[in-house]
Amino acid sequence: MMDFLSSLGDMIASVPFWVATLRIATPLILGTLGVLICERAGVLNLGIEGIMVAGAFTGWLAVYHGAGLWTGLAVAALTGALCGALHALLTVWLTVSQHVAGLGITMLATSLASFAYRVSFPQVSTPPTIQPFAPLAALQGIPLIGPVLAEQTALTLGAIALVPLAAWFIYRTPAGLALRMAGENPAAAEGQGLDVLRVRGAAIVGGSALMGMAGAFLTLSAFNAFFMNMVNGRGWICVALVVFASWRPGKALLGALLFAAFDAAQLRLQQDGGALPYQLYLMLPYVLSILALIVMARRAAYPQALMKPYRKGER
Amino acid sequence: MTQTPSALRLARITKRFGALTANDDISLELGSGEVLALLGENGAGKSTLVSILFGHYVADAGSIEVFGQPLPPGDPRAALAAGIGMVHQHFALADNLSVLDNILLGTEALWLPFSRRRAARDRLLATARRFGLSVDAEARVGTLSVGERQRVEILKALYRGARILILDEPTAVLTPQESESLFATLAQLVAEGLSIIFISHKLDEVLRVSQRVAVLRAGRLIALRETRDTHKAELAELMVGRSVSLPQREPRERGPRVLHLQGVSATRGGRRVLDALDLDVHAGEIVGIAGVSGNGQLALAELLSGTLAHSAGTLTLDDQALRADPRDRVARGVARIPEDRHAEGIVGDLPVWENAISERLHTPAFSRWGFVRQRAARAFARKLVARFDVRLPGIDSPTRVLSGGNMQKLILGRALCVRGDAGTPRFIIANQPTWGLDIGAVAYVHRCLLDAARQGAAVLLISEDLEELFAISDRIAVMFKGRLGPARDAAAWTLADVGLAMAGTPHGGQHAA
Numbered sequence: 123m124m125d126f127l128s129s130l131g132d133m134i135a136s137v138p139f140w141v142a143t144l145r146i147a148t149p150l151i152l153g154t155l156g157v158l159i160c161e162r163a164g165v166l167n168l169g170i171e172g173i174m175v176a177g178a179f180t181g182w183l184a185v186y187h188g189a190g191l192w193t194g195l196a197v198a199a200l201t202g203a204l205c206g207a208l209h210a211l212l213t214v215w216l217t218v219s220q221h222v223a224g225l226g227i228t229m230l231a232t233s234l235a236s237f238a239y240r241v242s243f244p245q246v247s248t249p250p251t252i253q254p255f256a257p258l259a260a261l262q263g264i265p266l267i268g269p270v271l272a273e274q275t276a277l278t279l280g281a282i283a284l285v286p287l288a289a290w291f292i293y294r295t296p297a298g299l300a301l302r303m304a305g306e307n308p309a310a311a312e313g314q315g316l317d318v319l320r321v322r323g324a325a326i327v328g329g330s331a332l333m334g335m336a337g338a339f340l341t342l343s344a345f346n347a348f349f350m351n352m353v354n355g356r357g358w359i360c361v362a363l364v365v366f367a368s369w370r371p372g373k374a375l376l377g378a379l380l381f382a383a384f385d386a387a388q389l390r391l392q393q394d395g396g397a398l399p400y401q402l403y404l405m406l407p408y409v410l411s412i413l414a415l416i417v418m419a420r421r422a423a424y425p426q427a428l429m430k431p432y433r434k435g436e437r
Numbered sequence: 438m439t440q441t442p443s444a445l446r447l448a449r450i451t452k453r454f455g456a457l458t459a460n461d462d463i464s465l466e467l468g469s470g471e472v473l474a475l476l477g478e479n480g481a482g483k484s485t486l487v488s489i490l491f492g493h494y495v496a497d498a499g500s501i502e503v504f505g506q507p508l509p510p511g512d513p514r515a516a517l518a519a520g521i522g523m524v525h526q527h528f529a530l531a532d533n534l535s536v537l538d539n540i541l542l543g544t545e546a547l548w549l550p551f552s553r554r555r556a557a558r559d560r561l562l563a564t565a566r567r568f569g570l571s572v573d574a575e576a577r578v579g580t581l582s583v584g585e586r587q588r589v590e591i592l593k594a595l596y597r598g599a600r601i602l603i604l605d606e607p608t609a610v611l612t613p614q615e616s617e618s619l620f621a622t623l624a625q626l627v628a629e630g631l632s633i634i635f636i637s638h639k640l641d642e643v644l645r646v647s648q649r650v651a652v653l654r655a656g657r658l659i660a661l662r663e664t665r666d667t668h669k670a671e672l673a674e675l676m677v678g679r680s681v682s683l684p685q686r687e688p689r690e691r692g693p694r695v696l697h698l699q700g701v702s703a704t705r706g707g708r709r710v711l712d713a714l715d716l717d718v719h720a721g722e723i724v725g726i727a728g729v730s731g732n733g734q735l736a737l738a739e740l741l742s743g744t745l746a747h748s749a750g751t752l753t754l755d756d757q758a759l760r761a762d763p764r765d766r767v768a769r770g771v772a773r774i775p776e777d778r779h780a781e782g783i784v785g786d787l788p789v790w791e792n793a794i795s796e797r798l799h800t801p802a803f804s805r806w807g808f809v810r811q812r813a814a815r816a817f818a819r820k821l822v823a824r825f826d827v828r829l830p831g832i833d834s835p836t837r838v839l840s841g842g843n844m845q846k847l848i849l850g851r852a853l854c855v856r857g858d859a860g861t862p863r864f865i866i867a868n869q870p871t872w873g874l875d876i877g878a879v880a881y882v883h884r885c886l887l888d889a890a891r892q893g894a895a896v897l898l899i900s901e902d903l904e905e906l907f908a909i910s911d912r913i914a915v916m917f918k919g920r921l922g923p924a925r926d927a928a929a930w931t932l933a934d935v936g937l938a939m940a941g942t943p944h945g946g947q948h949a950a
Contacts, residue, residue, distance in 0.1 A: 296541075303542045312513055
């Protein structure tokens, strides 16, 4: 037992552990912020899983055909925004069930990405690769965290920087207030002269763009190729992390890091070849996430109008 | 008629919802610095008219002028810009946001990189001081009392420079003292030159605050009176269209003890919501529970309805312990009239007949072999609808299309038929049974409760309307912060004493102890 604890301590103190944690957390941070913005406006966006796949694919495809990495990221964001526009049309203007529309978009975007991949690369045995974002070796010199940061790409730092920006946007700008009001009491927001449908639509498009970028991180930074199953449920994790975070950006960062740390830990435990079957280690981050969710979500203050379509002029 | 220049002119407004004409050719004028009362029963078209005025609905015909300028239809922004402010009956506030956030929304351009919160707060506090409305700008709206929330709603309109204020049933949720302070505020607003439309169905208030009264009935403007030239009986008759006889209380026999609470406490979410309650209700009597909303009345109603379990004390019905199980309550003759008809009383999207049997869905009368006995259920619903005079398109129409009064009649019918058509319930828990109803429907509900008591039911009436409590209760107790004061004869209370007890000031001390 003591042996196990000391090896756990060694792991947490090690640079590779933190490098892995930050890398795993990046798409979760971006995706969670995306979901958070949609839900703050009162709309559940279960399209995230598919939007991440689509963003991962189009971003990678653009770079593969010679575009720059940042252009690829923009293409992924645009892909997400388009999917978001579809979701907004369905849920905000046509007031379709948000669950059904979201799952539909996930299936549509996933299948389209798969289809386009097959059409673009009919016969390949090994997936074609690109040159991904390079680590920021220049940061090596920063004391304490330098070695960890130097292994990360610009996307990871950008995602972390986005958290305070999102918090500022939500809590300190008039548009953020409009966003929150549309998710809390849309009728009241309209009574104050706000166009609720447009606020909600814009939130979904913006949030979905972030989801697209979350997907692109996987193909443009974490790996150098596109695989069909690479998103692998990360989108759903983001949906859960938003509840864990009580719809607050700071806590979303915390949640993403926590989950990523669990995931990094289980990877190392697997490699150490413990006595347990590796499936149990794979399970670990999810089990711990569920436990954390149970503790945190009990006190969560839901946006009051979440999942309630707003129909103007209806009693 | 009025010498003052007109602030608002409605010309020939007509609005139809399908076959229903909610507003039929209504023309009205509001003078500057005038308080115009809009009086009418539920469904008379008051809310529709002001919704058109505020741009929530678009009228099918007619036009609106504000300070001489035509108002574009269907645009709340235009109404706000023209100086119209609205205080909704169900407050248009977001509970999770702060007072300042609620007021600030929509006053700044959306593309600004930051809110000018400090300047906004200063301006809000200055507005609040000027009109004598104290408010904590950073408090979360969800933590405020009903009276405070209403103040926020009024401030929201004033902050935007409203010159015309529309108040929709503003006293429905206030204590007598809070109503008084609202009236004082209104007087001050008028003194500052604002014009006010005051929507109500409470005659005393209307006579008290308004200069003129417009009476609506069935979508039409029936009468326009100078307040000083009219009186309560005339207005009541104009409003209802016939003379209303208020039910009279007759002396009743007080029977054996039915409901007994001793030291009953309950908690919810770790918070104690009921604190050592003692209460007896006997057969044939109506016990009224007064109190400002949010002092444990809802928990008490839920406790007695079987949806909240008690954590300490004894709770018995006919000297047998009660379990926290709604179905058991119904089986033992407990009739329940919940506070919020839409949320708890009925399922709006289900047809009337399904709602009519929902409490007894599992009894052999309405189900066999796991199937609903449709014919028996429909027959029961038809009988109920006829007996309780529920006006509706048909028992197959969704229940949400019923007006508030008719919905309440349906719930009353379901509750009072708890033992089949013949029997009376043993115990009736009625929480705010007349909330939002018009005079005719209120009289009907009161008559039902009085009849039930005469036939031997024990009745517990929870209400925030003191007039109602004094009108039909035999004994009254006051609830404050989850505690219940002693139930004393209604005649032994004065209105002022009840008001004090509602505010937590124990009266005299010699009664309590």
